[in-house]
């Protein structure tokens with residue numbers, strides 16, 4: 001199986017270790033991974049801030065890059081960018097059609113939408129694995145980010161994967177389903193409310209006594225981690241891909 | 254602060270900042286919303302066909318909205334056949350004038366009111382006061398808000414922001430001005446507070462000759478109006494006075510009685526987590542020797558047909574005002590209801606108010622951003638309003654302008670002021686992202702200068718770094734690592750392919 005990694009612009013720029021982890025993990029599971037160098041950004045920030053028309057060229061570009069028949073699937077380690085492609089690209093196509101601008105956007109995104117998967121979804125649903133052979137001897141609590149939870153319906157896929165990790169103890173996060181307060185530009189436009197939400201999330205995470213807070217979205221982790229750092233919390237944010245990539249031979253510290 | 258119109262409100266972020274800093278308020282709100290949200294989840298989980306009920310509610314409302322003109326005409330005929338009179342009001346001013354004229358014609362100067370969002374929306378109490386007519390709220394929470402010269406901060410529990418001590422103080426201080434004073438030595442126990450309110454209100458019920466209500470539903474087929482409530486005070490207002498005036502938004506009509514089957518299941522469970530409402534009152538026109546002998550229905554538009562004209566936004570008119578979205582919203586929980594500057598707070602307020610009132614004012618232009626788009630509101634909404642979808646749609650209207658319907662006419666809206674810099678930044682980012690080479694150059698620059706990056710930011714970025722540290726810029730972006738380690742083939746050198 002040949003898979004295109006859609007890393008997302010945030011991960012590419014700020015969290016390359018997540019990308020390296022996905023490559024390592026998928027390769028270990030026998031998947032042939034490619035990283036199309038022409039990829040940039042899915043347009044989520046534009047779309048969610050009210051710039052749908054500016055997001056359209058990015059959706060087309062994404063579809064040009066990833067729509068190729070050479071790939072059986074597109075995998076992304078981001079619940080919200082995954083949701084952007086799967087849920088919102090078709091909607092953008094519909095809206096363009098309703099505005100009398102024809103079918104071309106809808107047609108251009110059509111091939112890429114059904115084959116785009118968030119990482120945990122791809123592992124569980126497509127590869128059919130829950131035990132990925134990982135080793136991670138730490139106490140971990142998991143924050144199911146909003147777009148992963150509600151837009152993509154990831155449900156218990158991430159926790160099933162984590163529970164199968166050797167050495168890992170998964171502890172439940174109180175108020176897990178509550179938003180951490182990131183919300184893209186919301187974090188800046190409504191900084192006070194956003195920070196209050198982030199602080200509550202961190203306090204809840206602290207109450208579990210876990211060493212690590214994991215999630216499937218680095219942008220939420222950036223907000224939570226930034227709050228942890230400011231509050232001097234002795235807890236680390238770690239993307240789930242990095243935990244799943246970690247093995248006894250090559251352990252993530 | 255008794256204004257019902259909320260004019261001159263600051264934009265949401267500024268209004269919310271105060272609430273976020275008020276720890277008592279936050280604790281009150283947190284406790285109240287978490288209790289009710291958990292109860293709701295249990296009440297909903299009891300029904301195995303919840304998803305079907307939700308879908309049915311959505312479809313009934315959509316069907317009715319699609320044929321709204323037809324059902325409203327049918328409703329008018331039914332109400333008049335049953336002995337009622339129907340009035341049409343295109344905006345708040347017209348509705349207030351109709352009601353004031355109707356009250357004046359009875360020669361009365363006092364009215365009792367059933368809790369109603371529509372009359373708050375149009376600022377009816379203030380309008381009546383200007384005409385020398387005093388309106389008494391009879392819902393317990395509404396009474397607390399009225400006596401406290403306050404604004405409601407929740408759809409269902411308007412005094413959600415008040416604790417028992419505050420309520421006792423309000424009763425002691427204000428009740429005498431409005432009628433029967435609070436009993437001597439009133440404490441803050443719930444039973445004593447409820448008894449004080451009961452005695453105070455009883456006097457009003459027995460004296461009032463005019464009642465004013467809204468309605469949860471109007472049945473087109475028979476002209477029947479429906480009010481569901483928990484306390485029974487509404488029933489007193491609906492049956493004791495001689496004249497009953499109901500002010501109802503046009504979107505509250507349903508085609509027939511069978512449709513109520515769905516909503517009388519979904520509304521109580523979503524709102525108060527009850528299986529059934531304690532009081533469900535229905536009335537059809539007038540009946541000799543039973544209840545009011547004059548019934549007036551004021552059908553209120555006030556921005557609703559404009560909202561209906563918007564393909565994406567019209568779903569907000571499905572709302573049955575259950576307030577489940579408020580109780581589950583993390584932003585409402587921290588910002589409180591007043592920050593929304595509207596009688597409709599929370600997620601539904603954030604999409605309804607800027608549609609009913611337009612996005613011209615600062616507060617209305619800021620409401621579509623009063624959400625992290627977490628989607629919890631959509632998940633609980635019993636009529637499946639995709640609130641995040643409408644929020645994003647309205648953001649587009651705020652930053653880009655575009656076509657909308659105002660006062661029945663298609664107009665081109667200009668973007669709200671203050672978004673020029675953001676628009677330019679978004680366009681620039683769009684251009685950079687359209688060319689992978691530009692993105693890469695930027696990443697490399699950031700990596701090379703990584704030692705120089707502060708963990709806190711000046712300027713507009715301060716909003717981020719006031720409470721959160723920034724991540725460190727990595728030594729090497731992923732794409733450079735990929736090319737360095739895999740650049741020998743395997744598709745790793747396809748940069749520029751898709752340009």
Ligand code: SF4
Nearest residue numbers: 572573575576578634
């Ligand atoms: S939008 Fe939905 S959840 Fe919110 S008050 Fe209306 S019906 Fe209830």
